[in-house]
Amino acid sequence: MEEVKITEQKILEEKIFELIEGKKFGLLKELLSEMNPVDLAPIFEEVTEKDLPVIFRILPKELAAEVFVEMETDMQQLLIEAFSDRELREVIDELFMDDTVDIIEEMPASVTKRILKQTDAATRRMINQLLAYPEDSAGSIMTTEYIDLKKDMTVDDAFDRIRKIGFDTETIYACYVTDRSRRLLGIVSIKDLLLNAKECVIRDIMEENIIYVNTHDEQEYVANQFEKYDLLALPVVDKENRLIGIVTVDDAIDVMQEEATEDIEKMAAILPSEKTYLKTGVFETFKARIPWLLFLMISATFTGAIISTFESQLTSFAALIAFIPMLMGTGGNSGSQSSVTVIRALSLGDIEFKDILRVIWKELRVSVLCGLVLGIVNFIKLYLIDYMWLNNFDKNVFISEMFTVCLTLVLVVIAAKLVGCVLPILAKSMGLDPAVMASPLVTTIIDALSLVIYFVIAGILVI
Amino acid sequence: MEEVKITEQKILEEKIFELIEGKKFGLLKELLSEMNPVDLAPIFEEVTEKDLPVIFRILPKELAAEVFVEMETDMQQLLIEAFSDRELREVIDELFMDDTVDIIEEMPASVTKRILKQTDAATRRMINQLLAYPEDSAGSIMTTEYIDLKKDMTVDDAFDRIRKIGFDTETIYACYVTDRSRRLLGIVSIKDLLLNAKECVIRDIMEENIIYVNTHDEQEYVANQFEKYDLLALPVVDKENRLIGIVTVDDAIDVMQEEATEDIEKMAAILPSEKTYLKTGVFETFKARIPWLLFLMISATFTGAIISTFESQLTSFAALIAFIPMLMGTGGNSGSQSSVTVIRALSLGDIEFKDILRVIWKELRVSVLCGLVLGIVNFIKLYLIDYMWLNNFDKNVFISEMFTVCLTLVLVVIAAKLVGCVLPILAKSMGLDPAVMASPLVTTIIDALSLVIYFVIAGILVI
Numbered sequence: 001m002e003e004v005k006i007t008e009q010k011i012l013e014e015k016i017f018e019l020i021e022g023k024k025f026g027l028l029k030e031l032l033s034e035m036n037p038v039d040l041a042p043i044f045e046e047v048t049e050k051d052l053p054v055i056f057r058i059l060p061k062e063l064a065a066e067v068f069v070e071m072e073t074d075m076q077q078l079l080i081e082a083f084s085d086r087e088l089r090e091v092i093d094e095l096f097m098d099d100t101v102d103i104i105e106e107m108p109a110s111v112t113k114r115i116l117k118q119t120d121a122a123t124r125r126m127i128n129q130l131l132a133y134p135e136d137s138a139g140s141i142m143t144t145e146y147i148d149l150k151k152d153m154t155v156d157d158a159f160d161r162i163r164k165i166g167f168d169t170e171t172i173y174a175c176y177v178t179d180r181s182r183r184l185l186g187i188v189s190i191k192d193l194l195l196n197a198k199e200c201v202i203r204d205i206m207e208e209n210i211i212y213v214n215t216h217d218e219q220e221y222v223a224n225q226f227e228k229y230d231l232l233a234l235p236v237v238d239k240e241n242r243l244i245g246i247v248t249v250d251d252a253i254d255v256m257q258e259e260a261t262e263d264i265e266k267m268a269a270i271l272p273s274e275k276t277y278l279k280t281g282v283f284e285t286f287k288a289r290i291p292w293l294l295f296l297m298i299s300a301t302f303t304g305a306i307i308s309t310f311e312s313q314l315t316s317f318a319a320l321i322a323f324i325p326m327l328m329g330t331g332g333n334s335g336s337q338s339s340v341t342v343i344r345a346l347s348l349g350d351i352e353f354k355d356i357l358r359v360i361w362k363e364l365r366v367s368v369l370c371g372l373v374l375g376i377v378n379f380i381k382l383y384l385i386d387y388m389w390l391n392n393f394d395k396n397v398f399i400s401e402m403f404t405v406c407l408t409l410v411l412v413v414i415a416a417k418l419v420g421c422v423l424p425i426l427a428k429s430m431g432l433d434p435a436v437m438a439s440p441l442v443t444t445i446i447d448a449l450s451l452v453i454y455f456v457i458a459g460i461l462v463i
Numbered sequence: 464m465e466e467v468k469i470t471e472q473k474i475l476e477e478k479i480f481e482l483i484e485g486k487k488f489g490l491l492k493e494l495l496s497e498m499n500p501v502d503l504a505p506i507f508e509e510v511t512e513k514d515l516p517v518i519f520r521i522l523p524k525e526l527a528a529e530v531f532v533e534m535e536t537d538m539q540q541l542l543i544e545a546f547s548d549r550e551l552r553e554v555i556d557e558l559f560m561d562d563t564v565d566i567i568e569e570m571p572a573s574v575t576k577r578i579l580k581q582t583d584a585a586t587r588r589m590i591n592q593l594l595a596y597p598e599d600s601a602g603s604i605m606t607t608e609y610i611d612l613k614k615d616m617t618v619d620d621a622f623d624r625i626r627k628i629g630f631d632t633e634t635i636y637a638c639y640v641t642d643r644s645r646r647l648l649g650i651v652s653i654k655d656l657l658l659n660a661k662e663c664v665i666r667d668i669m670e671e672n673i674i675y676v677n678t679h680d681e682q683e684y685v686a687n688q689f690e691k692y693d694l695l696a697l698p699v700v701d702k703e704n705r706l707i708g709i710v711t712v713d714d715a716i717d718v719m720q721e722e723a724t725e726d727i728e729k730m731a732a733i734l735p736s737e738k739t740y741l742k743t744g745v746f747e748t749f750k751a752r753i754p755w756l757l758f759l760m761i762s763a764t765f766t767g768a769i770i771s772t773f774e775s776q777l778t779s780f781a782a783l784i785a786f787i788p789m790l791m792g793t794g795g796n797s798g799s800q801s802s803v804t805v806i807r808a809l810s811l812g813d814i815e816f817k818d819i820l821r822v823i824w825k826e827l828r829v830s831v832l833c834g835l836v837l838g839i840v841n842f843i844k845l846y847l848i849d850y851m852w853l854n855n856f857d858k859n860v861f862i863s864e865m866f867t868v869c870l871t872l873v874l875v876v877i878a879a880k881l882v883g884c885v886l887p888i889l890a891k892s893m894g895l896d897p898a899v900m901a902s903p904l905v906t907t908i909i910d911a912l913s914l915v916i917y918f919v920i921a922g923i924l925v926i
Contacts, residue, residue: 034672038692162657172654173636173695190653191635194625209497227720229501230713232636232695249712250693253719257690260723261807267727268803269796277808278818282825286832289800293876296796297837298844300789307785321784322770325910326763328788333732333759337752340731344724345740355741362745369749374760381761413756447788 041070053082065094073106089118098143139215142245147175151203226252266435331412331450332443338420367417371410504533516545528557536569552581561606602678605708610638614666689715729898794875794913795906801883830880834873
C-alpha cells in the first residue's frame with residue numbers, strides 16, 4: 001500500500017513535467033485540478049523558476065491558495081514576487097488568517113509590506129494583532145475565522161448563518177455562541193444542530209460547560225487539551241473572556257509533533273530546529289549541534305581532572321582503569337532512563353511539581369532493584385570471566401577489587417536515577433526547560449559523580 | 464489559566480466526595496451530569512470499591528458509558544463485575560466498536576465471555592473480526608460506525624440518513640459513499656452537504672480522489688496521513704477495496720503521542736510501556752529498564768578489554784588516561800545527535816531508505832565541521848589549561864600527546880556521526896526497529912571505536 005502510493009505519485013510527477021514541457025496547459029489543468037494540494041506542493045517545488053508562476057496561474061483559485069500554503073518559504077517568496085497585485089490579493093483572500101500570519105512571519109520586510117498593502121484595514125489590524133502574540137502561545141496558532149451564533153437563534157437560523165459564512169471558516173463543525181460583547185456563552189456542534197428540530201432555540205441545546213484556553217497559554221498546553229478531551233477545535237479567549245479565535249485540531253497535531261521532535265532533539269543535545277531533516281542545510285545542522293558538543297567537551301575536563309587527581313593510585317592498580325567506561329556508561333544509561341521518562345511525562349502533563357516526592361520514592365525503589373541486579377550479575381561476570389578466565393586481577397587484591405567495582409555500580413545506579421528524575425522536575429519548577437536537563441547534561445554530572453564514588457570506595461577497600 | 468483549572472477541579476472533587484459521604488444523590492446527580500467524562504474518570508478512581516457502582520448508576524446512560532471508557536482497566540473490571548447483565552448490556556450498547564474492542568483486549572477471559580454474551584450475533588462477529596487484526600495495524604484502531612451514503616441519494620436524502628444513524632456514529636463530519644458491494648466510491652463532508660442545494664445528487668458533489676488506508680497498514684503510517692493531509696477521519700478498506708471502518712482523528716492523535724513516547728523510550732534504552740509514568744508499578748518499570756542496562760553493562764566488557772590490552776602502554780603515558788572519558792563522551796554525544804535526528808525523521812516519514820546516500824553525504828560534511836571546531840577548541844584548551852596552567856603534560860611529549868588527543872577527537876566525531884546516521888536506516892531497511900539503534904547501542908559501538916582510534920594514533924605518535 002505505502003509502496004504503491006509512492007509509485008503512483010512518481011508516475012503523476014513525470015506526467016506533469018511532460019505536459020509542462022509540451023506546453024499542454026489544457027490537459028495539465030485537468031490533471032492538476034484533481035490532485036491534492038499536499039501532493040502538488042512538492043512537485044511544484046521541482047518546477048523551474050520561470051515555469052512556476054505560469055503553472056500556478058493554471059490552478060483554480062482555491063486550489064492555488066491551498067498549494068501556496070503547503071510550499072516552502074523561499075518558493076512562496078518567489079511566487080509573491082512574480083504575482084501582480086491583483087493575483088496576490090486573490091491568493092491572500094483565499095487564505096485563512098493563521099496561514100497568512102505564518103507566511104508573513106517568514107517573509108522579508110519588503111514582501112510583508114506588499115502583502116499588507118493588498119489587505120483591507122480590518123484584516124490588516126487583525127494580522128498585526130495576531131503577530132503580537134508571543135511565539136508558541138495559543139494566540140500565535142489560532143485562526144480568527146469561525147462560526148458565531150447568538151443564543152436566541154433557532155436551529156434553522158443557525159443553518160442559514162453557516163450557509164452564509166461557512167465557505168470562509170476553517171471549520172464548521174463547532175459553532176460558538178457569544179453575547180453582544182463577544183463573551184463566549186456556549187458551543188453547539190453541527191451534530192447537535194442536525195439531530196435537533198429546526199425550531200429548537202440555540203440557548204436550549206448549547207453546551208455551556210466549555211473547554212477553552214487563554215490567548216497567552218502555551219501551545220503545548222493547548223495541544224494537550226486536544227488529546228485529553230478528544231477535541232476538533234478549541235476556543236481561545238482573552239482576559240475578559242471574549243472569544244478571539246479558535247485553534248483547529250490539524251494545527252494542534254502540528255504542535256504535538258513539533259514539541260515531541262523538540263524534546264527528542266534537546267534530549268540528544270541538539271538545539272531544536274523547525275525544518276525537516278533533509279531541508280535543513282549543512283551549516284544550519286552544524287550550528288544546531290556544535291554548541292552542546294563544545295559545552296559537553298569542555299565540561300568533560302572535570303572528569304579528566306578527577307582521573308588526574310587519582311592518577312598515582314590508578315597506575316598501581318591498573319586493573320581498576322579498565323572498569324571506568326563500564327561504570328560511567330551504566331551510570332549514564334541509568335540516569336538518562338529516568339530523566340527521559342520524567343521529561344516525557346512532564347511534557348504530556350502526566351506529572352507536575354507536586355508529584356516530586358512520589359517520583360523520587362518510585363525511582364529510589366526502581367534504582368535499588370536495578371542496582372542490585374546489575375551488581376550481582378557483574379560480580380558473577382567478574383569472577384568467571386575477568387578472574388578465572390582472563391586473569392585480569394591480581395590474586396592478592398581481587399576480592400576487594402571486585403567488591404569495589406560492584407559496590408560502586410550499585411551506588412552509581414541509585415545516584416544516577418535520583419539525579420536523573422529530580423533535575424528535570426526542578427528545572428521545570430524554575431521555569432527552565434526540562435528537556436535540556438536530559439541525557440547529555442545529566443550524563444556529564446553522573447560521569448563525574450561515578451568517578452568520585454569509584455575512587456572513594458577504591459581508596460577505602462583497595463588502596 | 465492552567466493553575467485556575469487545577470484548583471477548580473480540586474474544589475469539584477472535594478464537593479463530590481462530600482456529597483457521596485452525605486448520600487445526597489440528587490445533588491450529586493445534578494453536579495456530575497454537568498461535568499466532562501474526562502474529568503470525572505480520575506475522580507471516580509478515588510471512590511471506594513463499595514461506593515463506585517452506586518455512584519456510577521446515578522449517571523445518565525450516555526455519560527456513564529463515556530466515563531467508563533476513560534477509566535483504568537482494573538476499575539473497568541471492578542465495575543463490570545458489579546453490573547447486572549442488563550446494566551452491562553446498556554453500557555456496551557453506548558460504546559463505540561473500537562472502544563469495546565480495546566476494553567475486551569485488556570480483560571481476563573471470564574469477563575470477555577460475559578461481555579460477548581451481552582452482545583447480539585452481528586456485533587459479536589464484528590468484535591471477533593476486529594480482534595483478529597494485527598496489533599498496531601489500521602484495523603486494530605478503526606471503528607465500524609460511520610455514515611454510509613449511496614451515490615444516487617440527494618443532499619436531502621443524505622441528511623435524513625445522518626439524522627437516522629448519526630446518534631450512533633463516532634463522527635458525522637465525513638460521510639462515505641459506497642456501492643452495492645461496499646466498495647468505497649467517494650467522500651462527502653457535512654460542509655459539502657450544507658453548502659449545496661437540497662436537490663443536488665451525491666454523485667455530483669462527492670470527492671472521488673480519496674485518501675485511504677488498508678486494514679493492515681501500520682498505525683504509524685495511518686497517523687502520518689492525518690498529519691500530512693490535515694484529516695478528521697480516514698477510511699480503512701480491505702484488499703478488495705471494500706470499506707471496513709474509519710479511523711478518527713482523536714485515535715490518530717493517541718497513536719502519534721504513543722509512537723513518540725515509544726521512540727523516546729527506546730532511544731533511552733527503555734522497553735516501551737503503554738501506561739503513564741505514575742500508573743506504572745515499580746516492578747514493571749524495573750522490568751522495562753533492566754534488560755538494556757544488563758546488555759549494555761556486559762557489552763562494556765569490550766571497552767574494558769580494549770583498555771586492558773593497552774594497559775602497559777597506558778601506565779607509561781598516564782596523562783592519556785585522563786582524556787578517555789572526554790573522547791568517549793564527545794563521540795557518544797556526536798553519534799546520538801545523528802542517530803536520534805535520523806530516527807525521528809524516519810518516524811515522521813521525512814526520510815526513507817532511498818535517501819541513505821544523501822543522509823551520509825550531509826552527515827559527513829556536518830561531522831567534518833563539528834570535528835574540526837571541536838579539535839581546534841580542544842587544542843587551545845589543552846595548551847592553555849592542561850599544559851600551561853595545570854602542567855598535566857610531560858614537557859618532552861606534550862606536542863605529540865596534544866596532537867594525539869585532538870586528531871582522535873576529529874576522527875571520533877566523524878566516525879560517530881556516520882555510524883549514528885547509517886545504523887538506524889539499515890535497521891529499518893532490514894525490518895528492525897530503528898529506535899533501538901539509537902543512543903545506547905550506537906554509543907556502545909562508538910565507545911569501542913573511540914578507544915581503538917585513540918590507542919592506534921597514540922601508538923603511532925607517542926608510544
